[in-house]
Amino acid sequence: MNGYEKTGVLSLNDIRVPSENQLRKGVAIIECVQEIPCNPCAAICPVNAISMKDINSIPIVDFDKCTGCGKCVSICPGLAIFVVKTVDNSKALVTLPYEFLPIPKTGDKVKALNRWGEICGDAEVVRVNMLGKTTVVTIRVDKKLAMEVRNIRV
Ligand code: SF4
Ligand code: SF4
Numbered sequence: 001m002n003g004y005e006k007t008g009v010l011s012l013n014d015i016r017v018p019s020e021n022q023l024r025k026g027v028a029i030i031e032c033v034q035e036i037p038c039n040p041c042a043a044i045c046p047v048n049a050i051s052m053k054d055i056n057s058i059p060i061v062d063f064d065k066c067t068g069c070g071k072c073v074s075i076c077p078g079l080a081i082f083v084v085k086t087v088d089n090s091k092a093l094v095t096l097p098y099e100f101l102p103i104p105k106t107g108d109k110v111k112a113l114n115r116w117g118e119i120c121g122d123a124e125v126v127r128v129n130m131l132g133k134t135t136v137v138t139i140r141v142d143k144k145l146a147m148e149v150r151n152i153r154v
Contacts, residue, residue, distance in 0.1 A: 004033065009115050012147060018063045018084075023146065026068030026085030026093070028061050031150070032078055041072040041081060070095050074132040083138075084146050092146035093126065095138040103135050104128060104154045111153040112141050121145050123152055 004010045010031050018027050028049070030041065035056045042050040042059055049065035050072065052058070073081045073095055083095035104110055104125045112123040123139035130136075141149050 002033075011115070016061070016063075017147065020086070022063040023084055023086045023092075026083055027063045027066045028068065028070075028072055029082045029084055029147070030059050030061055030072075030080060031082070032059055032076070032080040034058075038077065040075045040077070044071045044075045046071065070129075070136055073097055074129075074134045074136045076134075079134070082150060086143055086146060087140075088143075090143055091140055092143045093138055093140055094123075094146060094149050095127075095136060096150060096152070097134045098137045098152065099134055100154070102154060104137060104152065108154065110139065112139065112145055112149040113151040113153055114148045115150050117151065119153065120148055123149065125152075 004014050014033055015031050037055050039052055039055050042052050047065050049062045050059045068083045068085055070083050079097040086092045106125055108125040110123050111119045112121040114120040121142055123141045126140050127138035
């Protein structure tokens with residue numbers, strides 16, 4: 001049994017982690033680990049960076065092809081895709097799906113939450129987009145949190 005099957009929460013051991021270089025350009029991190037019939041992420045990607053053997057397969061991102069555009073973030077019904085981009089030696093941008101109210105505004109200071117829903121640091125909202133039905137929020141966080149922050153508390 002995988003760790004997340006016991007806890008219900010993914011860890012870095014359960015997902016593919018990009019290289020430092022790939023993170024510098026900004027890439028999609030897909031945290032979808034169960035074989036379910038779903039594929040809008042692969043269908044919407046403009047550069048065919050997401051591959052699936054069939055509709056039940058787990059999606060795999062080609063980090064070298066991915067441009068970090070974020071279209072897959074808003075289309076995923078499982079809220080399982082994030083875009084992570086490191087911007088310098090100390091900060092990173094994390095783009096995440098957000099379906100709670102109130103919708104944050106650019107410039108808001110919010111709490112960064114880890115995969116367990118625990119506060120793990122502070123974040124600043126730098127962009128809010130409605131690309132589809134789901135609001136997509138980009139936050140600036142400490143670089144060390146880039147692969148840990150997966151939600152915010154407004
Ligand atoms: S972020 Fe854009 S380019 Fe990257 S996998 Fe998603 S849709 Fe494709
Ligand atoms: S759209 Fe989301 S839930 Fe569906 S396969 Fe892609 S990552 Fe998984």
